[in-house]
Amino acid sequence: MASSSLLCITLLSLALFHNCFAQIEQMPLRSRQQMQQRKQQQRWQTECRLDRLNALQPSRRVESEAGISEYWDLENEDELQCAGVSAVRHTIHRRGLLLPFFTNAPDLTYIIQGMYSRGIQGAVIPGCPETYESGQSQQSQRSQQQHQKVREIREGDIVAAPAGVAQWFYNNGDSPLVLVSFVDVGNQANQLDLTARRFHLGGNPQKDQRTEQEMRLQSRSRRSEKGAGERRNPNGNIFSGFDVKILAESFNIDTELARKLQSKNDRRERIVRVRDELQILSPSRIHEEERRHEYRRGYDYEEYNGMEETFCTLRMRHNIDRPSRADIFNPRGGRLTTVNSFNLPILRFLQLTAERGVLYKNAIMAPHFNLNSHSVIYITRGSGRCQIVDDFGRNVFDGEVQMGQLLVVPQNYAVVKQASSRGFEWIAVKTNDNAMRNPLAGRISAMRAMPEDLLANVFRISREQARNLKNNREEVTIFSTQSSQQGREY
Helix, strand or coil, X not given: CHHHHXXXXXXXXXXXXXXXXXXXXXXXHHHHHHHHHHHHHCCCCCCCCCCCCCCECCCEEEEECCEEEEEECHHHCHHXXXXXXXXXXXXXXXXXXXXXXXXXXXXXXXXXXXXXXCEEEEEECCCCCCCEECCCCXXXXXXXXXXXXXXXXXXXXXXXXXXXXXXXEEXXXXXXXXXXXXXXXXXXXXXXXXXXXXXXXXXCCHHHHHHHHHHHHHHHHHCCXXXXXXXXCCCCCHHHHCCHHHHHHHHCCCHHHHHHHHCCCCCCCCEEXXXXXXXXXXXXXXXXXXXXXXXXXXXXXXXXCCCCCCHHHCCCEEECCCHHHCCEEECCCEEEEEECCCCXXXXXXXXXXEEEEEECCCCEEEEEEECCCCEEEEEEEEEEEEEEECCCCCEEEEEEEECCCEXXXXXXXXXXXXEEEEEEEEEEEECCCCCCEEECCCCCCCCCCCCHHHHHHHHCCCHHHHHHHHHCCCCCCEECCCCHHHCCCC
């Protein structure tokens, strides 16, 4: 009797423990989901009252000693204000160095032009160790070269940087290094305002800052905001605003060296030419190690359980141009590749997704809409026709977009793209770390998922016509046309 009572008590205790443990196990998941929902809710609420969209050219251009910077300023364009994203294209000449800077919002950079091992990117992550050092030496540690990790970059790479993380780019090749950067000022990480603010850690980009200030003042004047008449001259990098003696004390250096930190007589702007070559630690086998890391499982991507990467060792680079990594491929139409938080985990912190599209001659990307993000598209090659439709069924854009232009597609607006005879390629940044797309035509489309009789009644057509509407296009997202099947000529 006693033993049976003891057995009952034991079984009851185990059941209670299992139930409590299950609830404890579920709490972190619920907390993560609630945190994710809060993050989504904290995104800047921007106005998207857009009766007409435009293909955008850069609004200002600044020449430096060793390159050119061209800006799409959010303040000048209603489309960019709606998306909460600004952009800049840098052309960095041979031995050109884009000086260290950080932004008030996450930054996603795409390398448009630059052969492998022809560019270097560095990012300074606060609190992380200097893992690159010149090796054992009999000399003191101060005489050894040490710095945080640098990354070799090439054409097709996506490089991610969180808000406040300083980064720099260097061209160690013979041809220009061209990159386009998107700054997501609508992101919850930005607690200032809907302006892309670049904080410089070196140099004296007076011309760059003056043109930016003029643009902001004009924008405020148009909106009749308070303070539109206020004006203070730009002062250069962030050290310029500090007292020289305080700088000298802070770094334990003399005042002459502290004045050089302020760079007030520097006229080279944001991209400067390095004398000789930039002397940094960059292991010759670094790309081999990264390649082994990426292909360790024999695939072009890995599955992550959240423990493989700490913040200091997060991968910040991912090549999006490799055809073998395409998510959708049509040999007669083109390919589509997506990089999100699943294959580049740092994007989970940045709340961004990148999309690379390649359409062959006259091919079409299915009419679709983005469920949970805005899309900012930069055309990297060729040209194509785009049509965008708003919630009133109005055509708010219908025109050709060409290489070097920017186009914004607001959330849920329907869009269709068709390549010209030269083909059509783009890179798009979307404002969600797992941006989702809903095609309206093709094998996995919304129309395909609806019952035939429903379509027949909605459009007042026969069931046979409804069946054709559903099933005539068997391709997925990327469609070939009669002319595109004749060849990939571009």
